[in-house]
Amino acid sequence: MRLSVNNLACERGERRIFEGVSFTLSAGEALVITGRNGAGKSSLLDILAGRLHPAGGAILLDEAGERTLAECLHYVGHRDALKAALTAEENLTFARDFLGHPALKPREALEAVGLAHAARLPVAYLSAGQRRRVALARLLVAHRPLWLLDEPTSALDTTSQETLRLILEGHREQGGMIVASTHSPLFLKDAKEIRIERTKIPPPVAGEGAERSEAGEGAGSMEHSPSPAPRSREGHPLPQRGEGETGEPL
Numbered sequence: 001m002r003l004s005v006n007n008l009a010c011e012r013g014e015r016r017i018f019e020g021v022s023f024t025l026s027a028g029e030a031l032v033i034t035g036r037n038g039a040g041k042s043s044l045l046d047i048l049a050g051r052l053h054p055a056g057g058a059i060l061l062d063e064a065g066e067r068t069l070a071e072c073l074h075y076v077g078h079r080d081a082l083k084a085a086l087t088a089e090e091n092l093t094f095a096r097d098f099l100g101h102p103a104l105k106p107r108e109a110l111e112a113v114g115l116a117h118a119a120r121l122p123v124a125y126l127s128a129g130q131r132r133r134v135a136l137a138r139l140l141v142a143h144r145p146l147w148l149l150d151e152p153t154s155a156l157d158t159t160s161q162e163t164l165r166l167i168l169e170g171h172r173e174q175g176g177m178i179v180a181s182t183h184s185p186l187f188l189k190d191a192k193e194i195r196i197e198r199t200k201i202p203p204p205v206a207g208e209g210a211e212r213s214e215a216g217e218g219a220g221s222m223e224h225s226p227s228p229a230p231r232s233r234e235g236h237p238l239p240q241r242g243e244g245e246t247g248e249p250l
C-alpha cells in the first residue's frame with residue numbers, strides 16, 4: 001500500500017492556509033507533521049481523513065484493493081470522540097462493531113494502553129490523559145493500515161507517551177502507515193517529517209503598502225480579504241477572525 005499526496009492546498013474561511021504539500025508514504029513508514037500553531041497541521045489531517053475538501057492537489061492510495069481511502073484509515077483528532085455516558089469498554093465495543101475488521105478485544109486494547117482497571121468506568125469519570133488513552137485504544141480494536149493522529153501525545157504522561165511509541169512502532173512493523181501532527185518529538189524510528197508553513201501574503205505593490213503596514217497585519221492574515229482591517233475607536237487595528245492580538249494567525 002502506498003499513499004501519495006501531490007501539491008495539496010488548503011483554504012479555510014476563504015483564506016489560503018497552505019499549498020504545495022507533497023509526500024509519499026509506503027507500508028511501514030511514518031510521517032510527522034510539524035509547524036506553528038495555526039499553520040494547518042490539523043487541516044492537513046482533516047483533508048487526508050476526508051473531513052475537509054482540499055483547495056487543490058491530489059491524494060492517491062495505491063495497492064489498497066477494493067478499499068477506499070476512508071475505509072483504510074483511523075483518525076484520532078484533537079477531540080477524543082468518545083461517548084461520555086458509556087464506559088471505556090463500551091466505547092471500544094461500539095467502535096469495533098462499527099468499524100469492522102476486528103482486531104484486539106476491547107479489554108485487550110485497554111490493557112495495551114494501561115487502562116484495564118478503568119474498563120467499566122464511564123468515560124465522563126476519566127481524566128484527560130485517560131480519555132486520550134481510550135481514544136488511542138480505538139486504533140487497536142479494528143484493523144486499519146493508515147493511522148492519522150492529531151497531536152497523539154497531548155495530555156499523556158511520559159509513561160503513556162512511551163506506551164504509545166511502542167504501539168506506533170508495532171503498527172509499522174506490521175506494515176502499517178502513520179501520519180501524525182505534533183509539537184513534541186514522537187521518537188519514531190526513521191520517520192519522515194514535513195513542516196507546514198502558513199501561506200504568506202505577497203509583498204505589497206507600490207502605493208498599497210503604506211496602509212497595510214500601518215494596520216500592522218501579520219503575514220497571511222489579510223489574504224483574500226478585500227476590505228481594510230477593522231479599527232478600534234482609537235484607530236488601532238482590531239484582531240480579525242483567526243488572528244491573535246499581535247496579528248499572528250491563530
Ligand SMILES: Nc1ncnc2c1ncn2[C@@H]1O[C@H](COP(=O)(O)OP(=O)(O)OP(=O)(O)O)[C@@H](O)[C@H]1O
Binds near residue numbers: 013040043243
Ligand atoms: N472551521 C474553520 N473555519 C475557518 N478557519 C478555520 C477553521 N478551522 C481552522 N481554521 C483556521 O485554519 C488555520 C489552520 O488551523 P489548524 O487547526 O489546521 O492549525 P494547526 O497547525 O493544527 O494549529 P495548532 O498547532 O494550534 O493545533 C488557523 O488559522 C485556523 O484559525
